[in-house]
Amino acid sequence: MLNLSWLAPSQREDGSVMVLSDIASYRIYYGTTTGFYQNQFDVGGGASVQAQIPRVPVGVYFVVVTVIDTDGLESTYSPEIIVTTVKA
Template identity: 35%
Template sequence: MNRSALYTLVVLAYGLTACGGGGGGGGDDDNTPVNPSDNQAQQLSWVAPSTRTDGSFLDLSELAGFKIYSGPSANNLELIADIEDGHVTSYDLSSMTAGNYFFGIVAYDTDGLNSPISERIEKTISE
């Protein structure tokens, strides 16, 4: 089956918490980060893509999962998790060693097509 590539995930969140963005039709504030609550401070959250790179609709049932990448710089990331569930849009980082990290996410569909890596964010993980 010849399918278009997945759309790039648009948003990783400030403080590694949830925020709006992605394929929704909210408004200009969709990409505005939200302040983390204490219990969310070590969590990475994102918005699943709803379109492919060619602009065609991506049904959530076609989304197979997400790959989480992390590393010491935006251009030096390694896979740290493969979430094999397209409905999961957060990842717990509380087990990571304290330090400064960059994060990026790749979405993949049921046909094995990967999105380009998302915009990278930088975050300090505290103890």
Template identity: 35%
Template structure:
């Protein structure tokens, strides 16, 4: 079986980034966010570790790089990691109509990410501009 020729398509994505720090757990503190010791003098439990999430939103490409109409968009891939230009994690979104995704339960760090579209032959677009977000 002959392999289909690779075609390039333009990833006209306007990617926006919203990061939200979520505290995994609640309680054990006062209104100032300070841990309070129990009345009996035993030490207070350690606070629950915090995690965060990053929400991405984009506009799907409509054309191939040659200007022709894109008719076989299959989905998107989010590449992310904790070093600029080095993406150790990949999330595949197998829906051509998806325009948003939230990466959840991320431990504190600075994350770098790019988005690529792919077609039914698994050809990927060029990456979007790299985005970064720090989760404290």
């Protein structure tokens, strides 16, 4: 399982204010190679700033998150993080 948490953004990419009600969902991209994310997982928006992605094999994963607003616009990738899953 892949457990993630993050902070909700307070600004859009253009610098304007983003309120929680503008966030429709978050999209998590992850993969086993830096910069190449062959998997994605969507999470409800607003204040939902954590996710548990089930059935992820043990290993090292490169992860980025995007925001999808209520108009359907998707942000650019967050900075990439590296997550290591272990056998439970």
